Amino acid sequence: MDRLNNILLWAGLGCFALSFLLSGLYPYLITDGKTPEASIRELAEDVSSDFRLLKEAYPIDFARAFPEGVNALTDPELATIAADDPRRGQSEDAWKNAYARALRDGRDLYIAEACWHCHSQYVRPVGNEVERFGPVRTTAEDNNALQRPVLWGTRRVGPDLTHEGGKRSNDWHIAHLRNPRSTSPDSVMPAYTWYFRRGFQIRRGVSSETAEREGIPADQSYPYPGLYDTKAEAEVALEKLKSSLSSNLEEEAERMFVAEGSGPDGDALALVAYLQWLGTWSPKTAEASK
Numbered sequence: 001m002d003r004l005n006n007i008l009l010w011a012g013l014g015c016f017a018l019s020f021l022l023s024g025l026y027p028y029l030i031t032d033g034k035t036p037e038a039s040i041r042e043l044a045e046d047v048s049s050d051f052r053l054l055k056e057a058y059p060i061d062f063a064r065a066f067p068e069g070v071n072a073l074t075d076p077e078l079a080t081i082a083a084d085d086p087r088r089g090q091s092e093d094a095w096k097n098a099y100a101r102a103l104r105d106g107r108d109l110y111i112a113e114a115c116w117h118c119h120s121q122y123v124r125p126v127g128n129e130v131e132r133f134g135p136v137r138t139t140a141e142d143n144n145a146l147q148r149p150v151l152w153g154t155r156r157v158g159p160d161l162t163h164e165g166g167k168r169s170n171d172w173h174i175a176h177l178r179n180p181r182s183t184s185p186d187s188v189m190p191a192y193t194w195y196f197r198r199g200f201q202i203r204r205g206v207s208s209e210t211a212e213r214e215g216i217p218a219d220q221s222y223p224y225p226g227l228y229d230t231k232a233e234a235e236v237a238l239e240k241l242k243s244s245l246s247s248n249l250e251e252e253a254e255r256m257f258v259a260e261g262s263g264p265d266g267d268a269l270a271l272v273a274y275l276q277w278l279g280t281w282s283p284k285t286a287e288a289s290k
């Protein structure tokens, strides 16, 4: 019996050693010697629309988490400036730099939280994996700095995330991260509540006509983008918002108020940016955009 235990122990340690060795060697084994590993900044050349929407929906936490994006203009902001305005060029650079930071931070959090313990990033050409998770992963797709260390994962408690980008909305990811059971009943994924913080929001209640017509509670209200640290800050922002409304929206302005709320912090935004990026880059598209 002792002998068997010994064999099992050494076989187990051997498997660990082999996997460490292989993941260490893999980056060298997959290179053709001509194509350099893509840097994170190169991966961020193609800024996804989901990332742009994160800034629109969560401007305060976005600005804190990705200061490089201070000059990045959202689509509604771009619509208000001329086509030859130099701010457009600066904005594109700012977007790419902010995106690069978000991808790196998101990847680091994915490692730190051991998301890889339950999720693989490797679609194999076996079984019905292609039907479930999308095209088989190629080695060329791993030839980039975000795959160092290679995030193949260890087990598959949850689905493979190779092609996760664009599959769900930002809102879905944020709701899922806060409470996986809210989007996926019976999920065994932990709730990552520590990526959410409390603060104050500007909200607007529905009008009594809308409540009646749509059959929703009369005290239903919806938040405006932005989660302020203090009530005073939110109130200042509310006054500014009200004064920017045209006079025929007076009745709307009356339904606006400040209330306590909670929302994703910068880390949650980075994780979502990373998840929405997965599978959207391929060496071919990078070549084509040069």
Ligand code: HEC
Pocket (backbone or CB within 6 Å): 109, 110, 113, 114, 115, 116, 117, 118, 119, 157, 158, 159, 164, 167, 168, 180, 181, 183, 184, 187, 188, 189, 190, 192, 271, 275
């Ligand atoms: C204990 C295992 C476990 C851990 C740890 C875990 N997940 Fe999950 N995850 C699951 C399971 C199971 C599902 C499928 C059910 C669901 O949607 O919640 C899932 C689903 C998902 C999905 C939805 C995939 C899709 O499109 O259907 C995403 C995205 C995701 N997880 C991201 C993460 C991230 C990011 C982390 C780390 C912060 C993480 N998971 C940690 C088990 C886990």
